[in-house]
Amino acid sequence: MAERGFSPGEVDGVWGRKSIAALRAFQQSQGLEADGVLGPKTAAALFPNDGQEQQRLSPALVWFEEARRQFGTAEVPGPASNAKILQWATARGIPYRGDDIPWCGLFVAHCIGSTLIGEPLPINPLGARNWARFGIASQPRLGAVMVFWRGSRDGVYGHVGFYAGEDATAYHILGGNQSDSVSVARIARDRLLAARWPISARTIETGRVEVAAGANALSVNEA
Incomplete structure (x- = not known):
């Protein structure tokens, strides 16, 4: 971005507000939808003569x-709280x-x-099941928001995280509050309520990722 005259400030490897603002400015200059999402069309505009670089950049999840x-x-044991987790909430109001x-x-909202x-x-x-109405419907695929029931399918409790892969019996979910931390958990397929995708990233295509089950047991309660 900086090389194209749209500097996001100090390059730190983190995709934040300044990076998004710079990308939007570039998209506007090219007559593209200024959604701040690095999709295939934006990647092609950034590197019109470099197919390898386009492929490396897109899709940008x-x-x-x-x-x-x-x-x-991770959570802080005892009555204290991890300041980073609290900041996620503050930043989103x-x-x-x-x-x-x-x-x-909260973790999904932050990301x-x-x-x-x-x-x-x-x-x-904060209500995990509320994410079943987020964005647009999707198939389970890399980066999708995955919503699960917890306790009872017809109950009120749930869990939400991101699709990272799947094996024959479970989805591998990258999420928060899994063993009190951000981690990957195996969650049974039959607990899935919905898979959703961000509207602003609707042009980005990904697929399923098959991984080995390994020795990790199924997660049964993510509270």
């Missing part, structure tokens, strides 16, 4: 990359008292809200 970047973020409250929905600025979040994003 910036929300999923942010989720990966937060891998290992979400009332949140402490990380003893389930934060899987999407901080990288896809114009993407509408669901009402009360």
